[in-house]
Amino acid sequence: MPPQFNAKDHAHARRHMMTDTEAMQLALAEARRAGTAGEVPVGAVVVKDGALIATGCNTPIGDHDPTAHAEIVALRAAARALGNYRLDGCTLYVTLEPCAMCSGAMLHARVQRVVFGAADPKTGAAGSVLDLFAENRLNHQTTVQAGVLADDCGALLQDFFRARRETKRAEAQASHPLRDDALRTPDAAFAGLPDYPWAPHYLSELPALAGLRLHYLDEGSASSALTYLCLHGNPAWSYLYRKMIPVWLAAGHRVVAPDLIGFGKSDKPKKEAAHSLGWHRQVLLELIERLDLHNIVLVVNHESELLGLTLAAAAPERYVGLHMTDTMLVGQDGAEDTEDKAASSAPFPDKGFRAALRAFPRFAAEPGDEEAAATARRSLQLFAS
Secondary structure (H helix, E strand, O other): OOOOOOHHHHHHHHOOOOOHHHHHHHHHHHHHHHHHOOOOOOEEEEEEOOEEEEEEEOOHHHHOOOOOOHHHHHHHHHHHHHOOOOOOOEEEEEEEOOOHHHHHHHHHOOOOEEEEEEOOOOOOOEOOOOEHHHOOOOOOOOEEEEOOOHHHHHHHHHHHHHHHHHHHHHHHHHHOOOOOOEEOOOHHHHOOOOOOOOOOEEEOOOHHHOOOOEEEEEEOOOOOOOEEEEOOOOOOOHHHHOOOHHHHHHOOOEEEEEOOOOOOOOOEEOOHHHOOHHHHHHHHHHHHHHHOOOOEEEEEOOOOHHHHHHHHHHOHHHEEEEEEOOOOOOOOOOOOOHHHHHHHHOOOOOHHHOHHHHHHHHHHOOOOOHHHHHHHHHHHHHHHO
């Protein structure tokens, strides 16, 4: 059973006809109760004839019940209180716009009115994603009012998810300790970059990494027909492919885009000597093996071409195509726009973070490694055939 208000709360609620604001404040109290228990902080109350008759808060985690949204919990409690599954004349107040499941339950219960606080642009079924309450073909019509204490309701959710993200970041930091000879760009440096919504993935246990943390994107299904492996050059990182990734995902493909060590969100060794073509190649080979990538379409630009082609030569059976692009974080005229300038500088707060930028041209642009060059030529012949 979810926690209920004590007798003092109920007595106060019954002394007068509650306003929408007062009822939503009670729903907010329930939402805080949920947040304290580790649930997403959403709360609901049911009012009839101006008096509080039921409360509810999110309990799906604690109750192992996917239906235990605050609205459902409150509806069940109200039905028990009234001795009727029909809640004629009742108003349900909830801090977040109800989803399709909860909206359907309210309609089945014949709730007279629904009042919610914050809109839910992802799953809201009272106007944001869809509007079940506006469906005239249903045999019951429930009126809806949005935005009551919306700022308070929204702030509670934002604070909860911000704290959860910070906890996850701290856990990730603890699971990938930073080596003494490396630097790690703070997450705040990447905040606000547009068109980069994807969740980060990290590895530090690959043998070649020796404890350095590698960041990569991995979007789409592992069972996709094709996997686009996107390699960046200097001074770019996985952000380079932000416009292309959605296109490939929409076509049903998988996209893996690593940040080379020294770039993007990956760790950055302090010394230039840490970087070599062979080492970066080995890190990527181990990443490909770990993720068990097959049916790879290799995506490179002019600065990552050599590195990418040597990867393909090591395991040609994994590759089915080559995509060469002139995508870069600098415009064709050499001038950076504001967005790209912010993205290219974000990983490198000061010169101590830029060892890879100084080392990379030695082996990526005009390599002196004849063996690597010969390997790249063999890969080109492979793709040509």
